[in-house]
Amino acid sequence: MQKQVRIGVDIGGTFTDFVLEDGARQFSLKLLTTTDAPERAVIEGVREILAIAEVPATSVTAIVHGTTLATNAVIERKGAKVGFVTTEGFRDTLEMAYEHRYDQYDLLVDKPLPLVPRQLRFPVTERIGVDGRVLKPLDEAAVRAVGESLRNEGVEAVAIGFLQSFANHAHEERAADILREMLPGVPVSVSSDVSPEIREYERFTTVTANAYVQPLMSRYLGRLDTGLRDLGIAAPIYLIQSNGGLCDIATASRFPVRLLESGPAGGAIFAASLANELKIDKALLLDIGGTTAKLCFIDDGKPQTARGMEVARIDRFKPGSGLPLRFPVVELCEMGAGGGSIARIDRLGRLAVGPQSAGSTPGPACYGRGGSEATVTDAHLALGRLDPDRFAAGTVKLTRDKAERALSASVGDKMGLATDKAAVGVIEIANENMANAAREHAIEVGHGTAGRTLIAIGGAAALHAADLAAKLDMAAVVVPQSAGVGSAVGFLRAPVAFEKARSQHQILTRFDAKSALSVIDVLAADTAAEIANAAEHEAPRVSVSAQMRYRGQGHEITVPVDHERLGIEGATYLRTTFAASYDELYGRTIAGKDIEILAWTVRSELPIEAASSATSAEADASISEQSWEIVEQSGRTVTARVLDRTALGAEETTEGPLLVVDTGTTILVPTGFTARVIGAGHLILERSAAKGADA
Known part of the structure; x- marks a missing residue:
């Protein structure tokens, strides 16, 4: 059987991430995004990671790709x-x-x-x-x-x-x-x-x-396909959709709107896969890159989903201020709180962070690429929380004095604060923005944060995760292996899938099962056709759901349906299933009210073989243990041990304060937290017993 060599590529606002899995080996890479021509960084990164893994281009069996290009086109x-x-x-x-x-x-x-x-x-x-x-x-x-x-x-x-x-x-x-x-x-x-x-x-x-995005995406996908073929890659190219399913280039070109927010969906797939692996029933994904932070609730190994999204909001945090789009999506809460988020003093004299971002060009001041405004990354560097020589696996060298000058000019001098105090303030505002967004999102989707496990992925998440978990009363933080490129890893865990809904209004007291099944059959045929050319597999798995509500209500809920039972039991089965779903969501049902169906949704899915046991095969770049001073969110200056992640042994527990330097991220373990390696190299952060009431 041919060994599966697959590459995941995630284009973000600041970095483009790459993951190559070759059987049980995994390699990762980060490059700055080439915003003027995103495919340029993709092609260069694929070339580099093939060289790192010493794998010929002809051995690649699949490229799985997510991009923000469609989203940015609508926003801009x-x-x-x-x-x-x-x-x-x-x-x-x-x-x-x-x-x-x-x-x-x-x-x-x-x-x-x-x-x-x-x-x-x-x-x-x-x-x-x-x-x-x-x-x-x-x-x-x-x-x-x-x-x-x-x-x-x-x-x-x-x-x-x-x-x-x-x-x-x-x-x-x-x-x-x-x-x-x-x-x-x-x-x-x-x-x-x-x-x-x-x-x-x-x-x-x-x-x-x-x-609106179709010509742009068709041209981009054509250039990408040509560039990869020129490298000698003959493997199929898959695109990740906003619902976490993969499609081929033909389907992506036909429905490019479904690629909006495709990258963050990969992070949710990765978090769900990890929750299943570690048997975590209730988790919250925290995905922080260079431009944004994303949150997604993960229950019973499945990410929260929705039937639509908004794009290009006038007010980024106000529902209704953007353009509503109707297709299945992974439900994410997104905010402008990434590593490149710009700190400033607003017109009322208050410290504000984001949503504006320095992006990859010019980037944070510490990148030395012409940026002069202070960012979250500058604040972390000024507080000693980043190794300037090993940021993004050494691909970007950071300059601390440029970060400190930017912080003083943008924040410190205007507020009469020393540089370290200004930096602590920037991080605290960013953390509070994320904590408040998590609380609001939890209320909107009917969940709570207390007692959950925070799963931190993305280049910047592990720097904020412990402090954010404490604010949200969460049980623990898991920083998975390859956290810095988590969305790209998620792409390689995603199935080939297509989902489609069609409205059909029916009242249960006059339910016509034959009519309903005819719509479901058409949707099943349509969705199966969209994935037919994506992979050679047996017949797809088909799942069905109904959009239902009590008559008189303005909005409906999603009810999973066994369409075989639907054909036998009809309205009786639907009434019972709806009541169970409604009660689970709202804690009650409404007696004596008729129920209506508004639409049917069908998902056809072909799982892709995923090397879920793949472990990092990067060359051992471990450094001797070091220590230096860092400033914690309490404002205290402490001496922290600085370890390479490869130096941590299985089940070994290490007390904070600690900085763990990984290939694509840095993990901050504050005072009062412990770090322990679990599972297949994942790191769990927990509040130590000695933390006490000041946790």
Whole structure:
């Protein structure tokens, strides 16, 4: 049997991470992201990691990739010029949105602008009823006239969104055929394919976002594919979707909107895999890179999921201030608190950190690449918590005096603080921002943080994890092996999968099982088709869920469904299953209320063989034990032992204060915490018994 040689690549805002697994060996690498041409760092990194592992390019069996390119294009409004074709009378749906303010007390609140301006939104006569009946036939002459206008406008992509197309897609498909004929080479997205669900505003924003990033992503994926082939790699390239499933390049090019937030989904897959390995029932993922921090609840070895997300928020931390997108995602709480987050004094004279980031260019002041503003990384370096010669495995040399000068200029001098006090303040604000975000997110999703295990991944998470765990009353912190490149490792643990939902309204008292099963069968066929070319495996595993609610409610919950039992027991089975899910979520049910189904979701999945037992095979770069002074969050200066991670023996317990230097991260073990190696080389941090009440 051929040995599996797979490479995971995660493009972040500051670093691009690489992991190569070759049977039981694992190699990792970090390079600064080349923001002007992201594929450049990818190709260079793949070349380097192949050389490190001494593996020929021809031996690679898969490349698994996640990127922020689509997300950044929407946020920065650098996507394609898109034309939108919609039902007559609904031209302004994208602009009207929900017709409410996300901040009800701000009368001058800014609203997110649609991705398609009004002059490029074209109405045509047609109408489908909610039951799928044709109420007005499609005016094909009007569609052809729109095609002429789109050609004259020079659009680069077209989105089509007709009312009720989730119930009958015939009009959308016919309009797409006409426009593809008239505009050869221009990609056309239809809402009944991209997001066939009720709520036309979300459906329209999703299909326009898909069209908006489609030309950009197609070009990028083409350049990436060519560059990797030029290296001699003939293996398939998989893309990680926002729901944690993998797809091939063809599917990614067709549904690029599903690649938004793909990188963080890999981190959640890694955390879930680790929770299963260590038998952790309740965990919270903390993923901190150079630009953002992400949180995700992990229960029973599965990450929290949702049926949509928002992108390009006007106010990054206020729901409703961005563009809603409707497709399955891993549910993450994201905040601007990465290593590159910029510290400043705001207009009220308060110390603030983020969400602005120095990124990779110019980067934090200590990078010596022209950055002058103080960042979280500068603060850690000034407090002695980073080894300037071994940051990012030595690929970036840090300069402490530049960090201290930036901290003094940006914070210390303005607040009358010594440099070390300013640095402690920067880290404390960042920690409080993350702790508050975790508390709010916990309330939103009906969870708590107390007693959970914090799983820390990403280049910066292990510097904050112990202090954050103490703030959130968490039981322990696990810093897994390869934590610094955790999302890239997660890519190699992800299955090939595709998930799709379709709206179908039914009331349980009049439930039609045959009609429901027909929709499920179509979705199963559609999702299986999307993964058919991704891998040669047996028939996919199919899972089904229903979106259900009590009649009169405004929102629904996701209810796992055994579709075989559905066909036999019908409404009785659905009523019982819904009640159990509702009770688990809210702690009660509502007697005497009828129940309705709004949509069905089907996921087809093909597991990829993962070398879950792979351990780091990096050359032993261990250094002799050292010690130097660091400043802890209490403000005390203490002498910390500085160890290479390879120097820690299995089950060996070491008391803080301690700095553990790893290939892609540095682990801070403060006074009152212990560190112990468990499992396959993972590190667990726990509050020691002597910590007492001042923990």
